[in-house]
Structure formats: C-alpha cells, structure tokens
Amino acid sequence: MTLQQLKYMIAVVNCGSINEAAKKLFITQPSLSSAIKELEAEVGVELFIRSPKGITLSVDGAEFLGYARQVVEQAALLEQRYLNKKPSRQLCSISTQHYAFAVNAFVNMIQQSGAEEYEFTLRETRTHEIIEDVKNLRSEIGILYMNPFNRKVIEKMLRENRLDFHPLFEAEPHIFISTQNPLSGRRFVTLEDLEEYPYLSFEQGEYNSFYFSEEILSTVFRKKSIHVSDRATLFNLLIGLNGYTISTGIVSADLNGDNITSVPLRVDDHIQVGWIANHQLQISKQAQVYVQELKTVIRSSGLALLE
Incomplete structure (x- = not known):
C-alpha cells in the first residue's frame, strides 16, 4: 500500500468517477482503475461498488477512506515540517438546503483558512440530493432540517445510508x-x-x-x-x-x-436544523472548522445551540 494509492482513492471519491479523477490527476483512466484494483486486492476488501450508473463507496470503503484521509493529511504535515513543502491544497465540500447562515459560515471558513491554495465546494441543493451527496461522500457534510412531520422519513433514510444527524439549533x-x-x-x-x-x-x-x-x-x-x-x-x-x-x-x-x-x-x-455526516468517518479538519463557524453564526443570530 502506497501513499499514492491512497491519494488516488481520495481523488476518485472527491470527483465522483474514475474518469474525472484521472483527468484531474493527469493519468489515464486504465492506470487509475488498475491502481484502485491493486489497492483493493492488497487490503482484501472491495472499496468501491461498480455499476452501470457509476462508482460509489462500499461500506468497507467508507471506513477505509477515513483512515486514508488521516494518513494523507499527516504525511502532508510531515512534508511541510521537514521537507519545506508548501501546505497542500485545502479541500472541503458542503451540501445544504437554502440557508443564508450556511453561506455566512462558508464565507467565514474561507476567510479563516489563510490557505494559499484551496478548492472548496458549497452546493445549495435539494433535500434528497443532500443525503445522496453525503452518502456517496461527494460532500463531507450536509445541512437540513427536521420537524415532527418529516422526522420519521428523514431519520429512516439517514439510518439506511449510515448517516448521523447532529442537531445545531x-x-x-x-x-x-x-x-x-x-x-x-x-x-x-x-x-x-x-x-x-x-x-x-x-x-x-x-x-x-x-x-x-x-x-x-x-x-x-x-x-x-x-x-x-x-x-x-x-x-x-x-x-x-x-x-x-x-x-x-x-x-x-x-x-x-x-x-x-x-x-x-x-x-x-x-x-430543528442540523448537519449530517457519514457514521463511519471522522470529518476532515476543514469540515470541523466549518461546523464551528456554523455555530458561531447561529450564536450571533441569538439562537441557542443544541449541544
């Protein structure tokens, strides 16, 4: 298992397809597919589920991705500290219902990042697509609401897709x-x-x-x-x-x-508004910063946080 293979896997997840990831990585699609299959063979689990509709993470793949991200982040810190490499390009994707406070928090996160390079994504989108985005790790975090009317339906979908709901306010x-x-x-x-x-x-x-x-x-x-x-x-x-x-x-x-x-x-x-994330994954440091900015914006509006 190599650091490059882990980076390849993360790229496929971020792009949502092997073809798009290959373009972004400037390698051929067959080379990337081969690298992913070699990684799966080495660790002994199927990381991705392949179908005519595309490629999605398996349950084992979601768990593996959490560890892979941590390893890649730590390797980047080592390179910065001892090889004088510049900080890696910061990444973070959020899907949300149409809330101005979610955009405010996103603006604050970017301003606080101080990164020379970053690639952040904010999707204001439909409720079902938010759940799909987080399920397939197209986004790390989704923001949506529940109330007595929709709670049972939304909670059932979250359970089926191994997603957790974290109340905000x-x-x-x-x-x-x-x-x-x-x-x-x-x-x-x-x-x-x-x-x-x-x-x-x-x-x-x-x-x-x-x-x-x-x-x-x-x-x-x-x-x-x-x-x-x-x-x-x-x-x-x-x-x-x-x-x-x-x-x-x-x-x-x-x-x-x-x-x-x-x-x-x-x-x-x-x-009741909250954020959802994959049950098996620890969200990235950048996503954690976003959640903190969400809480800051909510507090400033005069609402009490549900903690």
Missing part, C-alpha cells in the same frame, strides 16, 4: 417577506393572514415528496404557489410579488440586503 417558524410587504413589522402572522399572498418554495425535482420539502407545512393548500430552484430568484420574487416563504427566521443583511425581513408565524410547529 431549534427555531420557531418565521416567514420571510419584503420590507415593503403590508405584513412587515407585525409581531406575528397566521396562515389566515397569508392567504392572499403568493407562497414561494424550493422545488425538489423528481423527489417532490412533501417529506422532502424545505419548508414546513408543505401539505397546506395555497391559492397562489410558486416553486423556484435558487435563493436569489426566491428573494427577487418576495420583493417583486409581495410573496412569502417559511424558514428559520435567520436573515443575513450581508447576503440578502436590507429588503428582506422575518416575521414570526404563529403555528404549532418547530424547525
């Missing part, structure tokens, strides 16, 4: 609206107050189940409903159409400007 539901909306400034609103306003939500593609909705109360009928795919469009429509969406109440003026405000929504429900 619990919030009362709020609506996000334009500061020019007639409801702006109210102490709270009810569902009845919202009946005549367009409801905005994030579309979930082929997994468009109520349980995968990013917004609570997904089964409530609305006379006017608009589905969008990105946060910028949603906020533009909040302003242009006097629409509303439902979320945690954490608004970022730095990212969203001063045109959006939050108002408490009086319903018998709550939102």
Whole structure:
C-alpha cells in the first residue's frame, strides 16, 4: 500500500468517477482503475461498488477512506515540517438546503483558512440530493432540517445510508417577506393572514415528496404557489410579488440586503436544523472548522445551540 494509492482513492471519491479523477490527476483512466484494483486486492476488501450508473463507496470503503484521509493529511504535515513543502491544497465540500447562515459560515471558513491554495465546494441543493451527496461522500457534510412531520422519513433514510444527524439549533417558524410587504413589522402572522399572498418554495425535482420539502407545512393548500430552484430568484420574487416563504427566521443583511425581513408565524410547529455526516468517518479538519463557524453564526443570530 502506497501513499499514492491512497491519494488516488481520495481523488476518485472527491470527483465522483474514475474518469474525472484521472483527468484531474493527469493519468489515464486504465492506470487509475488498475491502481484502485491493486489497492483493493492488497487490503482484501472491495472499496468501491461498480455499476452501470457509476462508482460509489462500499461500506468497507467508507471506513477505509477515513483512515486514508488521516494518513494523507499527516504525511502532508510531515512534508511541510521537514521537507519545506508548501501546505497542500485545502479541500472541503458542503451540501445544504437554502440557508443564508450556511453561506455566512462558508464565507467565514474561507476567510479563516489563510490557505494559499484551496478548492472548496458549497452546493445549495435539494433535500434528497443532500443525503445522496453525503452518502456517496461527494460532500463531507450536509445541512437540513427536521420537524415532527418529516422526522420519521428523514431519520429512516439517514439510518439506511449510515448517516448521523447532529442537531445545531431549534427555531420557531418565521416567514420571510419584503420590507415593503403590508405584513412587515407585525409581531406575528397566521396562515389566515397569508392567504392572499403568493407562497414561494424550493422545488425538489423528481423527489417532490412533501417529506422532502424545505419548508414546513408543505401539505397546506395555497391559492397562489410558486416553486423556484435558487435563493436569489426566491428573494427577487418576495420583493417583486409581495410573496412569502417559511424558514428559520435567520436573515443575513450581508447576503440578502436590507429588503428582506422575518416575521414570526404563529403555528404549532418547530424547525430543528442540523448537519449530517457519514457514521463511519471522522470529518476532515476543514469540515470541523466549518461546523464551528456554523455555530458561531447561529450564536450571533441569538439562537441557542443544541449541544
């Protein structure tokens, strides 16, 4: 077993395919495939499951990857200390539902890294894809919410995919609206107050189940409903159409400007947001930094952490 083989395996996981990893490593696809198969033969386990749809980590592969990352990180530290090599390129991938605080924490992580070279990825994506990303280690961490309605379904999916949910905070539901909306400034609103306003939500593609909705109360009928795919469009429509969406109440003026405000929504429900990760893996140091930045942003918003 060589350090190069471990680096090859990590590259395949990061890229999601042998072809893409081979391009990034500037070697041929057959050479990379051969190196991975030799590593599997040497350790005596199947690290990857190969199918017509592509390549994914096996259960044994996920455990092996955790050790491989630690070895490669420690080797890089030795090279920096004794061979005067420059720090290795920092890597970290995050998948998240559409939360401004997740972006704030990502910005802070990059600013704190001080790295000369890095390759970070932030995917604001659909709920099912977040779980798939973390399951297949395309992302180290996923950020999503659970509430009494979707908890059993989400927890079942996490168990089946060997993922753990780490609660960050619990919030009362709020609506996000334009500061020019007639409801702006109210102490709270009810569902009845919202009946005549367009409801905005994030579309979930082929997994468009109520349980995968990013917004609570997904089964409530609305006379006017608009589905969008990105946060910028949603906020533009909040302003242009006097629409509303439902979320945690954490608004970022730095990212969203001063045109959006939050108002408490009086319903018998709550939102618990947390991060998910592979049960068998210790997340990288960079991912650990991101989690700490998440906690800092949440504290600064006035919410209590669930620790």
